[in-house]
Amino acid sequence: MAKRSSTQESLAFAFELLKRIPRSGKGKVTALELQQQLECIGIQRDIRTVQRNLEMLCEHFDIVKDDRAKPYGYSLKTESEGLALPLMSPQESLLLSLAEDYLQNLLPKNVMASLYGFFKAARNNLSPSEGNTKEREWLKKVRFVSETQPLLPPKVEDQVFSEISKALYHNRWLDIEYTNGKQEDKKSEVMPLGLAQQGSRLYLVCRFKGYNNERSLAVHRINKAVCSTFNFDRPVDFNLSKYDNDGRFGFGEGNQCRVEFCITKKVGFHLLETPLSEDQTVEELDSHYLITATVIDSMQLEHWLRGFGDDIWNVIKIKK
Structure with missing residues (x-):
């Protein structure tokens, strides 16, 4: 593949800067903020290069530079077309707004940064000044609800998460310093x-x-992370979905067992609506159910069973 010329590189860099400059009235962005956003998608430039390019863009585009105080802020004039994103419908804006909230920890940092313009446009489309009252209200009508006691998320350092995302995205080795479960x-x-x-x-x-x-x-126990320059070949025998299905996040080893137990009708009725497995069987008796199912044997299963207290008895597990 032919290498891009310095002119092409300069144009690509200017394009990435320009599409991250908000419109007047929608906030402003500094040179340092732009530098950090570009670093997240793998574009490394020193602050002086960013500043020089911003000065050049100010000469050729309708960009307002707020130089009343440092650091200077940059924004596109309201009437400027700039680099317009495709016009999104209110429904598309709603979907993107929900995606930004719920996927921000599951998408690589560089991917999230590259979608910044779309997320910002979606938020703007749902602002009070744009109308779209029904769609804006919908964000207040839906919510993800935890099945367990809600806990505040542990703090994850931005630099740590950024390096992890970069290494994961590019299949590179990762040097880490972390604290294990024994506080070592x-x-x-x-x-x-x-x-x-x-x-x-x-x-x-x-x-x-x-x-x-x-x-x-646990990512919050990683105190320092540095993405290496050395790549690795992703193991063909690894599958994240299978890893999950094998109960590895529930502290299991992928071993199945046949579990059988008696549970009171009042407490166990939900298992008729949401079965433990496809092969679950239920025998209804006078005051309780006798339930059998094939599940992954794990600490999570043990914890789940113990959580029913005296409402569950005669628990039998048979390894398969």
């Missing part, structure tokens, strides 16, 4: 294979260098 500080080189959100926590699925098995590390 460790340093390791890992092969990042996947990210998973479980409740309020985010987990990195990875392989430690020199090993062929996968482990899940």
